[in-house]
Amino acid sequence: MLKNNLITKNYLTTIYYLIRRDLRVFKEEFWGKLIDTSLLLFTTVVIFGYFLPAYGLKTDYGPFLLIGVIAGFGFFEVVGKVSVMIADLEGDRTILYTLTLPIPSWLVFVYIGVSWAILSSIMSLLMFPLGKVLLFSQFDLMKINLFKLLLIFIMSNLFFGFFALWLVAILKKMSNLSHLFVRVINPMYSFGGWWYSWFAIYSISPILGYLHLINPLLYVMEGMRAATLGQEGYLPFWFSVAGLTIFTVGFAWDAIRRLQKRLDCIT
Amino acid sequence: MKPPLIKIQSVKKIYRDGSHEKVALKGVSFDICEGEILGLLGVNGAGKTTLSTILAGLHPCNGGDVFYNGKSIYENIVAYRKIVGFCPQKPNLDLSLSLEENLIFAGRYHLMTLDDIRDQIDRLMDQFHLREYAKSKAFVLSGGYKQRFLIARTLIHRPKLIILDEPTVGLDPHIRHQLWEQILDLKKSGASVLLTTHYLDEAEHLSDRVCIIDAGSVKTIDTPKNLMELHQKGRLEEVFLKLMQESDYVEK
Numbered sequence: 001m002l003k004n005n006l007i008t009k010n011y012l013t014t015i016y017y018l019i020r021r022d023l024r025v026f027k028e029e030f031w032g033k034l035i036d037t038s039l040l041l042f043t044t045v046v047i048f049g050y051f052l053p054a055y056g057l058k059t060d061y062g063p064f065l066l067i068g069v070i071a072g073f074g075f076f077e078v079v080g081k082v083s084v085m086i087a088d089l090e091g092d093r094t095i096l097y098t099l100t101l102p103i104p105s106w107l108v109f110v111y112i113g114v115s116w117a118i119l120s121s122i123m124s125l126l127m128f129p130l131g132k133v134l135l136f137s138q139f140d141l142m143k144i145n146l147f148k149l150l151l152i153f154i155m156s157n158l159f160f161g162f163f164a165l166w167l168v169a170i171l172k173k174m175s176n177l178s179h180l181f182v183r184v185i186n187p188m189y190s191f192g193g194w195w196y197s198w199f200a201i202y203s204i205s206p207i208l209g210y211l212h213l214i215n216p217l218l219y220v221m222e223g224m225r226a227a228t229l230g231q232e233g234y235l236p237f238w239f240s241v242a243g244l245t246i247f248t249v250g251f252a253w254d255a256i257r258r259l260q261k262r263l264d265c266i267t
Numbered sequence: 268m269k270p271p272l273i274k275i276q277s278v279k280k281i282y283r284d285g286s287h288e289k290v291a292l293k294g295v296s297f298d299i300c301e302g303e304i305l306g307l308l309g310v311n312g313a314g315k316t317t318l319s320t321i322l323a324g325l326h327p328c329n330g331g332d333v334f335y336n337g338k339s340i341y342e343n344i345v346a347y348r349k350i351v352g353f354c355p356q357k358p359n360l361d362l363s364l365s366l367e368e369n370l371i372f373a374g375r376y377h378l379m380t381l382d383d384i385r386d387q388i389d390r391l392m393d394q395f396h397l398r399e400y401a402k403s404k405a406f407v408l409s410g411g412y413k414q415r416f417l418i419a420r421t422l423i424h425r426p427k428l429i430i431l432d433e434p435t436v437g438l439d440p441h442i443r444h445q446l447w448e449q450i451l452d453l454k455k456s457g458a459s460v461l462l463t464t465h466y467l468d469e470a471e472h473l474s475d476r477v478c479i480i481d482a483g484s485v486k487t488i489d490t491p492k493n494l495m496e497l498h499q500k501g502r503l504e505e506v507f508l509k510l511m512q513e514s515d516y517v518e519k
Binding site for chain 2: 017
């Protein structure tokens, strides 16, 4: 028992320093990323919070999309992460250094997923105050359930991390990457509750509503909105958490299995 | 001869790509002794890098076993990785971090204390003449310095087995010779070194023994001196060429 605890502590220590290394590298890119993310948020919020309501769009669409941008930020980061890792696998294979460290190979892939989740959540988190400044009275902070927000925020970013890892596992070559945005990212966010809620599409067609449930991004959007804008009008919060958990575990398991095989790891 | 540190026993490796199969190692057996430099030689595709990565605990073998301290390394691969330092062919440094940061993190991954890491950094910076670059980012280093630093990072956790996969490939002759001295220093520190190389002068100069691999099998293993005497040749390169010609003849 004591020996097992020590081993677990050792593994966690190694992973802690691997993540600290990633954060140190991230520090170098922080300001550039902050500017990019702020611009993305600014354009979306200003257009949907101020310009389009002048043409009759509901005024609460601004906060609705603000949460979509914050929730989906990690999703847009996926393309960059996937391309960097595929380039590495096709080139220098720096990941092999990590795979020679004293931790099991499956834990190396768990670390990568978690590390990506942490990095994307840092940027998303910073978007909350900026969103409040931009939308001001339109974005009511009193509706936020902090516990639920924290939970769905962590779950969402973990999902993005492991989903990116899964894409790395299934995309074998850099040349396949050119299709990623058009064939995967764009349809997933377009039909993932970014522009409309699940109840909105369900009211148009129940069949379409049920079909949307196979898109994991829907649970991110619905869960985040339920936690920040109030439960009314969105899928039940715990249903979204459960859906997201199933997808995250599924993608993580399959990504680890595929990458272990692809990199010929000792299992 | 000193006692063996690692026993490699009938190690086989097969790469499968769909229905296509390539046998990279056909049952390789030999020992790596404590405190020796063992040169691993062979033509391209002979199985040198495959064997190196298996010994580094990176990839599994499909048959046979590797023993450390009388136990299969696969019984506790994580514990085995602690005693191995693997320096790959392609530099895999964190280029955006300084050399010092690279070494601190490398030490931390191996659960070393900060004081211990600082001591090691001090020693390695002097040993590899890297002190003036300690605070520089790794991307500013030239090829030779990068390779030196890669070896330094491999040594941070004081491994008992150091695997150097073509450490001097593509380097200028004078840098190669400087690295040779540093590789000989590793032996003096008591570590065992598995040196994979294409340069036969390098193997002859550095190795206590050389193991020549051909098409996934061990062709011969002995000291360079014994091999040259046995084959009545003045240089290891001539022995190697003779053996390769013989194997070409056998294959034809």
